[in-house]
Amino acid sequence: MNKLELIQALKDSQNLTRIEATKCVDIFFGEMTKALEKGDRVEIRGLCSFHVKKYDSYAGRNPRSGETVVVKPKKLPFFKAGTELKQRVDK
Structure with a gap:
């Protein structure tokens, strides 16, 4: 949908x-x-919750060149399905 x-x-x-x-x-x-x-945090009872995860800076690798690059710290939204939703989907 x-x-x-x-x-x-x-x-x-x-x-x-x-x-x-x-x-x-x-x-x-x-x-x-x-x-x-x-x-x-955003919670919709029985359905899901969303929260923001914080990631620290880390050394990554460019897959094309193999060069080491520094990945800046970032925040990303994280989704977690609720128990009721998991049960309804698993029927």
């Missing part, structure tokens, strides 16, 4: 206009993004 399919499903199930459904989806993902940008 992609974002457009999610908007369509919300529109159909809640009798919303396409614009209203789009706003709802945009607000939902926008607020999640803001929370992760601040370093907060």
Whole structure:
């Protein structure tokens, strides 16, 4: 499912206009993004959680040239599936 399919499903199930459904989806993902940008954890009970993992700088290798390069420290979003979601998928 992609974002457009999610908007369509919300529109159909809640009798919303396409614009209203789009706003709802945009607000939902926008607020999640803001929370992760601040370093907060986002948890949707029974479904999943998101948090930001911090990675330190390390020496990596360019696969083409074999040259050693320094990879800068970074922060990346991390997804973890909830127990209920795991059980439903594994049926």
